[in-house]
Amino acid sequence: MTDATLSLHEKDQSKLPLEYRTEEGDLRIVGFWIFLAAELVLFGTLFGSYLVLQSHTAGGPGPHDLFEIGPVMAETIVLLISSFTCGLSTLELRRHNKKGLIGWLIVTILLGLVFLGLEINEFYTYAVHEGAPISRSAFLSGFFVLLGTHGAHVTLGIVWIAGILLQLGKRGITTVTARKAFMAGLYWHFLDVVWIFIFTAVYLTGLVI
Amino acid sequence: MIESIKSFMGWFFVTGDPMIYGADASIALASIGIVAVLTYFKKWKWLWEEWLTTVDHKKIGIMYIIAALLMLFRGGVDALMMRAQLTLPNLHFLDAEHYNQVFTTHGTIMIIFVAMPFIFGLMNIAVPLQIGARDVAFPFLNALSFWLFFFGAMLFNLSFVIGGSPDAGWSSYAPYAGAEMNPGVGQNYYLIGVQISGIGSLATGINFLVTILKMRAPGMTLFKMPLFTWSILITSVIVVFAFPAFTVALALMSIDRLFGAHFFTIAAGGSPMLWANLFWFWGHPEVYIVLLPVFGIFSEVIATFAHKTLFGYAVMVWSMVAISVLSFITWLHHFFTMGNTAPVNAFFSISTMLIAIPTGVKIFNWLFTLNKGRIQFTTPMLWALAFIPNFTIGGITGVMLAMAPADYQYHNSYFLVAHFHSTLIAGTVFGIFCGLHYWWPKMFGYLLDETKGKWAFWIFMISFNICFMPMYFLGLMGMTRRMYTYPAGLGWTPINVVMTIGAVGMGVGFIIMAYNIVWSAIHGKKDKTGDPWDGRTLEWATSSPAAEYNFAHIPEVSTRDAFEAMKEAERKGEADSKKPYAPIHMPSNTGIPVIMSAFMFVAGFGCVFEWYWMAIPGAIGVIACMIARSFVYDDHHFIPVEDIERTEAATGRLS
Numbered sequence: 001m002t003d004a005t006l007s008l009h010e011k012d013q014s015k016l017p018l019e020y021r022t023e024e025g026d027l028r029i030v031g032f033w034i035f036l037a038a039e040l041v042l043f044g045t046l047f048g049s050y051l052v053l054q055s056h057t058a059g060g061p062g063p064h065d066l067f068e069i070g071p072v073m074a075e076t077i078v079l080l081i082s083s084f085t086c087g088l089s090t091l092e093l094r095r096h097n098k099k100g101l102i103g104w105l106i107v108t109i110l111l112g113l114v115f116l117g118l119e120i121n122e123f124y125t126y127a128v129h130e131g132a133p134i135s136r137s138a139f140l141s142g143f144f145v146l147l148g149t150h151g152a153h154v155t156l157g158i159v160w161i162a163g164i165l166l167q168l169g170k171r172g173i174t175t176v177t178a179r180k181a182f183m184a185g186l187y188w189h190f191l192d193v194v195w196i197f198i199f200t201a202v203y204l205t206g207l208v209i
Numbered sequence: 210m211i212e213s214i215k216s217f218m219g220w221f222f223v224t225g226d227p228m229i230y231g232a233d234a235s236i237a238l239a240s241i242g243i244v245a246v247l248t249y250f251k252k253w254k255w256l257w258e259e260w261l262t263t264v265d266h267k268k269i270g271i272m273y274i275i276a277a278l279l280m281l282f283r284g285g286v287d288a289l290m291m292r293a294q295l296t297l298p299n300l301h302f303l304d305a306e307h308y309n310q311v312f313t314t315h316g317t318i319m320i321i322f323v324a325m326p327f328i329f330g331l332m333n334i335a336v337p338l339q340i341g342a343r344d345v346a347f348p349f350l351n352a353l354s355f356w357l358f359f360f361g362a363m364l365f366n367l368s369f370v371i372g373g374s375p376d377a378g379w380s381s382y383a384p385y386a387g388a389e390m391n392p393g394v395g396q397n398y399y400l401i402g403v404q405i406s407g408i409g410s411l412a413t414g415i416n417f418l419v420t421i422l423k424m425r426a427p428g429m430t431l432f433k434m435p436l437f438t439w440s441i442l443i444t445s446v447i448v449v450f451a452f453p454a455f456t457v458a459l460a461l462m463s464i465d466r467l468f469g470a471h472f473f474t475i476a477a478g479g480s481p482m483l484w485a486n487l488f489w490f491w492g493h494p495e496v497y498i499v500l501l502p503v504f505g506i507f508s509e510v511i512a513t514f515a516h517k518t519l520f521g522y523a524v525m526v527w528s529m530v531a532i533s534v535l536s537f538i539t540w541l542h543h544f545f546t547m548g549n550t551a552p553v554n555a556f557f558s559i560s561t562m563l564i565a566i567p568t569g570v571k572i573f574n575w576l577f578t579l580n581k582g583r584i585q586f587t588t589p590m591l592w593a594l595a596f597i598p599n600f601t602i603g604g605i606t607g608v609m610l611a612m613a614p615a616d617y618q619y620h621n622s623y624f625l626v627a628h629f630h631s632t633l634i635a636g637t638v639f640g641i642f643c644g645l646h647y648w649w650p651k652m653f654g655y656l657l658d659e660t661k662g663k664w665a666f667w668i669f670m671i672s673f674n675i676c677f678m679p680m681y682f683l684g685l686m687g688m689t690r691r692m693y694t695y696p697a698g699l700g701w702t703p704i705n706v707v708m709t710i711g712a713v714g715m716g717v718g719f720i721i722m723a724y725n726i727v728w729s730a731i732h733g734k735k736d737k738t739g740d741p742w743d744g745r746t747l748e749w750a751t752s753s754p755a756a757e758y759n760f761a762h763i764p765e766v767s768t769r770d771a772f773e774a775m776k777e778a779e780r781k782g783e784a785d786s787k788k789p790y791a792p793i794h795m796p797s798n799t800g801i802p803v804i805m806s807a808f809m810f811v812a813g814f815g816c817v818f819e820w821y822w823m824a825i826p827g828a829i830g831v832i833a834c835m836i837a838r839s840f841v842y843d844d845h846h847f848i849p850v851e852d853i854e855r856t857e858a859a860t861g862r863l864s
Contacts, residue, residue, distance in 0.1 A: 027346045031419045034449055038411060042453035045490075049461065049472065049483060056478025058471070134470050138478035141470035145461065159832070163839050176842065 017094060018178035025179040032183045036190050043194050046149055047201055050142035054206070058137040063206025066126055072203050075118045076195065079154075082111035083192040090185045098173050101181060105165055108188065109158045116158075119151050143202065150198060153191050160184055223373055226307065233370050262798040264348035266333045267755060269355045271652055273330030274645070276359055278723075280322040283366065285719060287315035292676075292712040295705050298697040308693035309376035310395070314369070316379030321403055322362040324499040324633070327641040329358070329413055332441045332502060334648055336417060338748035338755060339435045341426025341764045341771075346419040348796040349844070354409035354416065356806035361406030364813050368398035372817065375399035378691065380492065380543075381462070383473030383484040388466045397466060397817040404459045405806075405813050407452055414448025417441055426747070428766035432526070435746040435769075436512075436519060439526050440505025443533045447494045447501070450537070455491035458484065467819060485547065489540035497536040500632070501529055503640025504571060507593045510647050511575050513742050514590035515582025518770055521574040528567030535564045545613045546620045554613040561611035568604055572597060587742070588662035592643035595670045596635055603631025606681065621691075624684025627677050634673055642666075642722070650741045654753045655733035661725035665718050672714025679704045679711075739860070745770040752860035758793045758848055761857050790854060792847040799844065805834035 019025050054063070086108045092100030123144065127133040134144040164180045171177055223229050247253055260268060290311050294303045303311065337345055345351050368374045372394040377386035386396050421442045425434065434442075461472040462484065471479040512519040519525065541549065541557040575597060584590070606628040610619050619625055650656045683704045688695065695701055740749040750772045751760055768774045812827025814820075857863045 027419055027423055030423060031347060031415055034415045034418055038415065038449045038453045041450050042457055045454045045457040045487065049457070049487070052480060052483055053472070053478065056471075056480070058476075058478040060477075134464075134468060136477070138471040138474075138480065141461075141464070141472050141479075145464060145470065145472075159836075160839075163836055167840065171842075180839075 017182075018096070018173065018175055019093075019182040022175045022179075025175055028179060029183060029186075032186060036186065039190065043146075043149070043197070046142075046146045047197065050146045051201065053138040053142040056138035058139075060137040060140065061130060061132045062139065063202075066130060066132060067203055067206050069203075069207065071118060071122050072199070075115055075122070076199050078111050078115045078118065079192055079195050082108050082115065083189055085111065086185050086188045090182060093173065093178055093181055096173055098168065101173065102165060102168055105161055105168075105181065105184075109161050109165075112154055112158045112161075112188075116151060116154055119147065123147075146202065147198065150191065150194055153187075153194075157184065157188055157191060160187070221371060223370055229370060236370065257800075258798065261803050262352075262800045264344070264352045264796045264798060264802075265757060266337050266345050266348065266351060267652065269351055270330045270333030272355055273326045273333060273358070274652075276362065277323050277327035277330060277641075280318050280326070280362060280366075281719070284315050284318040284323055285716060287311045287318070289712055289716055291315065292709040294693060295695070296709040297705070298695050298699075298702055300694060303693065305693045306376060309378075309691070310374035312691055313375050313378050313381075313399070314365075317365065317375070317399060317403065318362075319633075320379060320495070320499070321406060322358075322365065324637050324641070325410060326358055326362075327645075328444075328499060328502045328637075329354070329410075331506065331641065331644045331648060332417060332437075334652055335644075335748055336438055336441050337420065337424075338651070338751065338759055339438045339746050340421060340424060340429060341747050341760060341766065342420065342424040343759050343763075343793065344796060345416050346424060347416050349799060349802065349838070350412050350416050352799070352802035353805065354413040356802045357409030357412075357809060358406040360806045360810040361402045361404070361409065361813075364405060364810055364817070365398055365402030367814075368395055368402075368817075372398065380488055381484075382488075383462065383465075383479075383481040384475050386462065386484075387474050388469075389474065389476075394817050397463070397819075400459050400463045400466070401813040401816050404456065404463070405809050407456055407459070410448060411452040411456070414445045414452065418445040418449060421445070426764050426766050426771075429771065432523065433766060433769050433771070435505075436508035436522070436525055437502070437505035437746075440501045440508075440529060443529045444498055444501045447498050447533050447536060451491045451494035451498070454487055455495075458487035458491065461487075463816070467816065482547065485544050486540070489543045490537075492543065493540040494533075494536045496632075497532055499637045501532065503596075503637050503644070504529065506640050506644040506647070507575065507596055508578075509746065510589045510593045510643055511578050512770075513647075513744055514585045514587055514593075515579050516585070516743070517578055517582045518745070518773075519574070520577035520580075521570075522769060524570060525574055528570045531567040532564055535560060535567075539564065542611055542613075542616075545616045558611055558613040562608055565604060565608050572601060572604075587646075588657070588659055588666060589643045589647035589742075591663060591666045591670075592639045592646070595666070596639045596643070599635030599639070599670070599673070600632060603628055603633075603635055606631065619684065621689050622684035623680050623688045623690060626690045627680035627684060630677050630680070634677070639670075642669075647742070648748070649729075650736040650753050651739075651748055652754060653730075653733075655729060655735050656741055657729045658725050658733060661721060661728065665721040665725060668721060669715055669718025672711045672718060674711070675714060676708050676711025679707050683708070737861075740772075745773040747771050750775060752862060756853075756856045756860075758795060758853070761790055761793075761853050761862070762788055790850045790857075792849055793853065794845060794847055797844055797846050799838075799841070801834050801838050801841075805831055805838075808834060 014021075019029065085104050089101050089104035089108060092104060126140075127144075132140055134141050161184050164177065164184055168177050168181065173181075222233075247256060260272065263269065290303060291308065294300055294308060333345070333351070337343070375381070375386075375395040375398055377391055377396055377399070381396065381399060384390055386399075421434070421438055431439075461470070464470045465472050465474060465479070471477040473479050473481050473484040475481065508519055508525060539557055539561045541553065542561045545554050545557070575593075579594075586594075606624070610616055610625060610628055646657050646662055683701060686700060686704075688699075688701050736753040739752040739755075741753070742749070747764055747766075748755075750764060764771065764775070808827050808830030810827075812824050812831060815822070815824025815827055854863060
């Protein structure tokens, strides 16, 4: 942020990745990690609530009746691949390859959109065809809000990355755009980690237990 | 048509109570008055450029404190209304429903819209100066935090005249706070208003954590930081890990109420106890969010006015760390009586009592700091000295409440109410008044009057004891909290009369303090040196009020009590040689935070009334502001050397 704090960190700036080269970039990335820690508590609370309410089906459909492994596997694979392509975009960023970075980010958000489409379809099936909307039981409230929060995060991530793509197109890879692309990558991987927990805690335990 | 408008107005505005009509009239008059004054003196541009769009941590701090003082006034009026109602048995000053609303808004406002913003204000003013930084890590986010708090608080307060106030208590226990038992918009105001300001609080936590970790002056290692900065660092960690749980709890209850989900309902498998757990998982750490910073303030003030370095610095730090860890594993003591098994109660009973150990260590360290000091009885020092015994009483009664079997006797009685007021008033309120007097010259460049300050202190402090000491006995005599009236002949009447006298005295103390602020603004003694108290830490090394850039040269630190060491070096003639100035990089003002928060207010108001035609455009506005912000690249400027020289010359600091 300020010239004085720069002197605190007298590293060889040119050896650092672009996103860490300015003091501002460094501060924001640290801040973003702390934000992700707060997000972890947020999702942890939602997981806790869901697990408490999982068995409270109030005579309505339970996990066994609703969940099907096929669509869930599709969602999982699409999202995991998107995390891989997002990782590739960061590699291209490190190589200062603007085309590669933009290309892989576009693939990432397209996969994100496919994931969202599959998830919305799953929600629609439950709520409309299976007679299991959010108001049916505590279990379903927990289910829709936990997955909905994750889905809302993915949506926000898509909008965010789209905005960064425009800035990358206009300005190329600079210390600022590099930092933004890097942070969006952190966010995207974090959402994948959350999904892995959802896959385990919601779908696997729901189908097995 | 006219009939339907009439019925809408009757439902939309709160009607039927002459006190509320009075409030309507005074709100309308005050608003017209503010607009008229701003227009007459042509101050709109000034307001927008100097305050609404500022990203300067010192101005944001001042705005936090002004808002918190106004909210303190409202919360105080709520308190006096409750005391008026309870003075004598069978009074009908307030009816049961109105009384419920008043204790709900009193609690919510005092914790969320007074204690937290007041502390955020003081930390905004002091922390960057104490660590020798030019601003916080994320100045834009800092402004956004303030405006989210402000609009959240305004939304909550609107409930009073539009739609009706929440009445489920500040803890809003389910199922009473659910849609079935509590229809209407009051509880929605609570959920959404608190949610909006809570997002701001989380952002402040992240902001100050990064600021303190990454922006300290060269040489200031963690264990050379002033203790107030340490307390804010630890508090920020608690904020980051506690607030998301509250965000979720509020969101889940909002979804219950607005979209018919069943998290906390009794029907369809909901779990009311889940709310109690989620609420207090945030709620107990929240207690330390408002206490640890004032521990920091007292540490600064006691060391300054005892003219000694703080006793047991490292132990002070580690005891705060211990408190912060323990604060996350005690939440269940708020509901020992609500059906837990004995081992669970035993665990939380012990974890609660453990907190007394680090807290006791701190008390002794303050006492040892005073030992053999040259004590100067200034107004801030009086608040700090009064804190020690008064807060200790609150702490000891807390240990009594921590004993789960005994808690069955104390639970929800006035004993509990007395306990948490002893900690929150003698701790937090004394602390914020202490900090207000202490840092006032740094904020405005003049001192608050000492004589009036001491009058306010003595009247407030004695009245506090008149009000809350008898309350412990009233609780043991069986009066429970939140009852709106009581029959004669239970022996409660004399104590209630005494308590009301004490409450009025506290109001008088507050008014004297307010008068002191107005008087000192005109006649206050100017602080020309920037160091009116012979301070020990870096905020006193710069001018009062500090220049936009805080320090023309970033100070270099080699010891604790950095400024004291600098003054010592100067006395020995070892002062630094003159250095040339360099242009200073500063963040530029921006209107996005206030506009974005206003959209949040619109979206929130729409959600309160379930008017989605209003909520959705509001939400779109919020997102549009976020996108607009992402595309802003020109967000900083440089202050040229000539400007720095001019500013420094004006305060006699040109080196």
